[in-house]
Amino acid sequence: MTTTKPRATPPTLRFLGKLISYSPLRFTLAAVGWLLFHLWPLLPGVMGKALFDVLEGRAAPGFTIVSVVAILVAGGMARCAAILWATMAYSGWYIRIRGLVQHNLLRTIFRRPGAQALPGSAGETISTLRDDSDAIAMMGGWSFDMLAALVFAFGGIAILLSVDVRVTLVVMVPLILVLCLGQLARNRAYRVRERSREATANVTAAIEEMAVAVRAIKAADREDAVVARLRARNSVRKDAMIRDKVQSIALDALFSSTAGIGAGLTLLAAGGRMASGDFSIGDFVLFSTYLMQVSEYTGFMGYLVRTYQQSGVAFSRATALLQGTPPLTLVDHHPLYLHSEPPAPPPPPAVEPLRELRIDGLTHIFPHTDKGIRDVTLTIPAGGTTVITGEIGSGKTTLLRAILGLHPAHGGEIRWNGDVIDNPGEFMVPPRVAYTAQNPVLLSGTIRENILLGLPDEYNVVHQAVKQGVLLPDLQHFDDGLDTQIGVGGVRLSGGQIQRTAAARMFVRQPFLLVMDDLSSALDVDTERDLWAQLFALSVTCLTVSHRPAVLQRADQVVLLKAGRVDAVGTFAELLENSEDMRRQHRRSP
């Protein structure tokens, strides 16, 4: 039984530590480079003071205009070199970490049973894969920016204190108070930003739903209602974004004016002493330069702390996608192939043709309900057709999906030729088994691409599959035949054409077992008859859901489900004779 109990997210620093150790050299090079970059602004302040001290004739020995300018130029060049090396090292680290997190997320998602792969909508998953993996990788960069901002702020204040303790305290204390109040306001602004992001996500979700349900919306003639809903969400988003923008402009104005306020305070605190010569013009230059930079860095520091908190949220969202897998799996070390092709996967193990598929006591109950299938036992012999039938909601789809491992088994087992299948989700796939769902999913692209899904078209297999799927007559009406573009989700095809394209996709894989969920539900009577004629001619093992008498009559065995349990098994004639439910259902059927 699969556990999906949420696990507590470990502290962000533990994730960070594992990420740093994935590519430690790149991280260290980037950290040193950015540290030099951030500490460089300490130099112009000191050199500005030295320059004015030279002009006033009170410079330390060895300082001349030429030596001060030379130090500044050399420092500037060193800073350029540091930026270059830090950017290169950091880009390499960032790309690897983002790739690693995405790799680990996708790996976990693909290993889960199909129906449980995603805890949220596809849109939420995509934004976690894209934005949260980005925030996580960026956190490495913020960590050394944060360290540099701290060193800079303390270094700058220490230099100012060494010049004049009183002026430093008079200027810095009110300034730091203003900046702290600004930070508090920024935290509020952060919540406003979150609301605006939520509103944007709601708009994106509405657009996604519209794209997916475009056919249903048109059929129900509900375009106006859907557009009105989108407008309402957009209006909420507009208000949230305006509030967000106004707050952030007001805060930027506060932070950018602190340097001016600081210079004014310096003049007030040091004016008298400047007149007496105790406080030099060089000291004033040093104070004004550092005040500007220290206030900029204090603002930057607040931004970094918030970004760090956001990274924690990104980690929680990403670990939620892991659904019970230990959270540190997110940062497990795996090789990434950024400059070369990954090694070829091992050749698939030899596939043993199906002689018998045995289902023993199979149970799947949907979480928090008593719905599903219970204790289903049946044997599917090779070469025949087994039809699952039963009333709406009796568990037909659930049974097929549990056999395929798309729903986890909560009890029972499945045996292929007598051998227990440990992981049906990995085992019941081509070339052993192919499946067509009740509502098949097609991808944007051509009909040919949708059928082959990457298989080579050797010996014109696609043509054969199209014939078996009774799709040939339709292709004659498309200008580009098999190379017709079908639009997102196959929007340019009818429901029946979608089903038959999916059926052709199943045939082209030439599996030992075909599993079909009400394949003919969207077909007219003639097309359905042709399709079943093709299927019965294939002499392949079929497990299918159907309630059509024509199919039931030709089936080798019919399994009648009732409330998630097997009610009766036999031929159609036997069931009509022995089962009151079967008789009742087929008095009503066409």
Ligand SMILES: Nc1ncnc2c1ncn2[C@@H]1O[C@H](COP(=O)(O)OP(=O)(O)OP(=O)(O)O)[C@@H](O)[C@H]1O
């Ligand atoms: N994801 C789910 N979560 C909770 N309950 C579900 C879920 N999917 C199906 N069910 C319930 O499980 C039962 C069996 O559903 P299932 O889709 O297997 O029935 P079915 O026989 O295939 O129905 P139909 O003939 O309409 O296709 C139903 O009562 C259904 O409401």
